[in-house]
Amino acid sequence: MGWNDQIINEFRENNGRVGGMFEGVPLVLITTAGVRSGKPHTTPVVCLREGGRVVVFGSNMGKDRHPDWYRNILGTAQVTLETGTEEGRVRSYSTRAVVLQGEERDRLWERQCALDPAFRAYQEKTERQIPVIALHPLDLSADPARTRLVGEQLLAHHRDLRAELARLRASLLDPASAPASASVSTSASASAPASEGLGPAAQLRRHCLAFCYGLQLHHTREDGAFTEFERVYPHLVPVITRLRAEHAVVEQGLREFEELLDAAPSGADGEVGSVRAELERVVADLEQHFAYEEEQLLPALRGDVG
Ligand SMILES: [Fe+2]
Ligand SMILES: [Fe+2]
Structure with a gap:
């Protein structure tokens, strides 16, 4: 079993909590559709919550290539989000991804860097601008x-x-x-x-x-x-x-x-x-x-x- 799969299993078994290097870090799992294969692709990502939406960052730990999940999101914005809940178990949510731009992107990026300076270090390692993506949960009550x-x-x-x-x-x-x-x-x-x-x-x-x-x-x-x-x-x-x-x-x-x-x-x-x-x-x-x-x-x- 690969490293990613171990984290995913630990996340699902412990209501969204993962130890080791992710101890205390707010994580969610996101599942996107592979652009070419259509294969579901699940990965843990660090997140920031603002209002009802969940904000994630395509840092890829400062590599020059965008993470696969971000490329998948550009293909289809439908993303399944898994998160720990107050009920004590992980639940999954249907969300729509919006790639943030301009002032809104910069504001949330700065907030994340202030919370976790590793993100600023990731940006310094690469020429590409690290994308900031908001995930909006499906809300059927209003529409x-x-x-x-x-x-x-x-x-x-x-x-x-x-x-x-x-x-x-x-x-x-x-x-x-x-x-x-x-x-x-x-x-x-x-x-x-x-x-x-x-x-x-x-x-x-x-x-x-x-x-x-x-x-x-x-x-x-x-x-x-x-x-x-x-x-x-x-x-x-x-x-x-x-x-x-x-x-x-x-x-x-x-x-x-x-x-x-x-x-x-x-x-x-x-x-x-x-x-x-x-x-x-x-x-x-x-x-x-x-x-x-x-x-x-x-x-x-x-x-x-x-
Ligand atoms: Fe069905
Ligand atoms: Fe079904």
Whole structure:
């Protein structure tokens, strides 16, 4: 397990607190969508809170390259934030990232440098200006039109994922039919890199991963949005508790599926068969999950109840 993963695990197990060099430092986890892969990318970052928003800094410890998460945010501003709470457990939130400019950026940057002089030292190490980003949590209480839009997006993402799964199943039955490049449109602005020159087994693997990443990203983002649904629609808490549990089961299955892909496919018939069987196992209850989610959540989001 890498250093980042250890911090992430410690953060989630200790209500957002991490020891060692991060002892006492205000941290959050942010999950962004990989610009090229669409893969969910989670990283701990130091934060500053101002009003309802959370401000983060693309310092990359003074390196000349912007951190990957910042480049991801420039691709899609939808960010899932995890933070410790007064309830004693980490919760995730759906947020929209805004890259700050001018006086507002400078004011918050100076505030952070005053709180933690290491940040000033990072700026001195590099020519690039360190970006300052505000994360605005989703707020459904104020805006019925926004709420309806969230419901429409949920349906659109399900439609895309269903279509992608159908294509993936077809290509697993007949690997020769695999598209030259596969992407899931829910993976934000992601598009799979060109796959010219890849053999059928590598194309199949890429196609499988594109679907996995699209589904993981969808569930990560939903988990964040659900926190706001629970706040605005308390009657949905039992439903959302079930949906979150189903996400965790799918996530575990997707991880095992990825391990199988890493270990397997040379493209031999037997291996494609085992990939297909494992995919079917992971997605066995997915259609039911989508249908239950739509049936239970959409009326509230459309303003029919609640
Ligand atoms: Fe879901
Ligand atoms: Fe969903």
